[in-house]
Amino acid sequence: MNLRTRHSLHAIAHLILAGVSAWAADPIAKAGNGMPIMPPTDTTTAVVKEGDKTIQIPEGMVYVPAGSFTFGQGEMRELPGYAIARFEVTNAEYKAFLEATGHRGTPRHWKGGMHPEGKAAHPVLFVSLVDAEAYCAWISKETGRKIRVPTAEEWEKAARGPKAFLYPWGNDKDSRFSNGRLQTHFNYNAVCAAYMLDKEVKTVTWYVEKSQEAGKQGRVEDIMTGNGQVFSITSDGGVNGWIDHNTNTGFVNTQIYRDLVENGGFTTAVGTYESGRSAYGCYDMAGNVYEWTSSVIVATNGAERGKEVNDVRGGSWYSTGRSGQSLCTGEGRNRNGGYHSVGFRIAMTP
Template sequence: MKALLFSVLLVLAGTRLLAADPLKPVAKAANGNDIPHPASTQTTPVTDGGKTIAVPDGMVYVPAGEFTAGTGNSAKKVNLDGYCIGKFSVTNAEYKAFLDDTGTRGTPSYWHGGTYPEGKANHPVAYVSLAKAKEYAAWVGKKTGWKVAIPTADQWEKAARGPKGFLYPWGNSSDVVYADGKLTSKFNFNGVTVAKYLKDEPKKAVTYNNNKSKYFGIKTTVDQIAGYDNSGRATTLSIGANGSVRGWVSHGTYTGFIYTDLFTSLGETGGNTTPVGSYEAGKSGYGCYDMAGNLWNWCDSTIVATNGAEKGKTVNEIRGGSWYAVSNSCRSTSIGEGRAASGAYNTVGFRIVMIPAAN
């Protein structure tokens, strides 16, 4: 009932404030929404608990209150003040606006000539460290006068799970189906990449390119890519009915899809990301897109990682999975994944939060 009331108030209060704003949008999302200039001060009012909240364009409002973070034995009740969070992850175009305005050096590694790859203005920016993401948030705050930050893990999770506390932004299962060579999905994960190449370019020539591997330099085709175990047994690239991918990676022998020149070429343009707003059915109950897949989001919360190469290390948590991740890693609760705050990664981006002053 509370969630329904909030939705009604959001619609009724959705009249745009009329303050002039000379800053033009930097791009359009896949769903046709403008991606505002990050220094824009345009807002839309919503009502929460009798208070009027000025929500920045490009953000959604998550109302104050308690929610359940985590599941099972790790579940806990968390009470949060209301906050605004990015509808989308920060895009290449938004990040370029920051770099251009500040003169900050050091563009993401897949950019060339000071700018992002052609056609990727509305894709989420990757290869940005948490430290740089915080610089971006501070810049937005300075330009707008708002209190802007990187979300905590709890803020991120509440926005992703929505008013009903789903395990994925849209429900409690991944809802992925692969049949007759067609993948149906509400988010961008590694199955999307594999399905695309198996359907469109199965005979594309590829080469295993990790020089630590005994398979280094061996050529094959996409439909024959395999992950080899130490005995030489091959697991050929394929997709299960629920979107599970086989032949994606075998770290022991440096084989599988990610150890090919095809994967390297994807990384050189920022990875197989999709434009923000591409998955309408995948948005959360609060209206956030790509909180499953596409790129992980940095969180301003530290954990001792229980998953991945960082296992056992104190790192900053990342949430939501990516185009590289398996579908189960893209759920809204923590899977114990994190990265060093100083590092920049081909699968990690970020979004921002704003703590509003209520009137």
């Protein structure tokens, strides 16, 4: 046995002793921060310590230790330790699930069974909670792990961290807009608005049929709501003229917006916003896409107001900055529906 062979075998043995598979699969995508996204059924593990216990979790997850945490408006609750995904489930991962199982829940904006070009690392959209549960069941069967959709409690603890922040990074939205430049920790509607105002100012806009402005044309920066609010961004990163539900006017009621949704919305690759990472190491728990939880609430916002639905958390590319808070914001969705701003991440009982 030559020296190179001995070194190779020693390296493999070291990985095995460390609890990491020596024969890891190839990544199927790359996150916005450059981290590899592995196939959903990859069995590579990482070792974490909790007291005198050694716990193995999937490489793509973080561990949230057992203990009490602040839930909602100051209520103290207790949870055992659990693992939760570092990133939202991506198009590439969901595509692997569809190909392996033949599951019929293909997102409606995919063409020919394929996600939009260049969006392999973007979070999957238009998947119901039923689809998400099927995805978890498939991984569980293939790996022997107890993979599931997180509860609202698990989601919130992972997002708020040990200091119970209102956002993963702190207690303030902390966004700024000046001289046409937006500074933010997460992908919410101001990111889309800033891009449209900067890149699409010469585009002719047709208003959709249900709007009181149907048939009219205009530049993006001239879009208005029924109350005269012009499409713009405020200094603290708020968005004016996004939508007026009473008159069906504003940016959301233009053809540009409709075309955007048909291509999967204004999502970003998971892990793009490094400064938005939670204390436990989770990315995009504010913005990008709302995330399904297994917990049921009576919604207090949106079209689902007053209905018993599943809690969705974290805001999205479509929603306001306040919606990115880590608390329950009263948003919920029907578990059987697929939505343009809702995706999911997975959790696991070690």
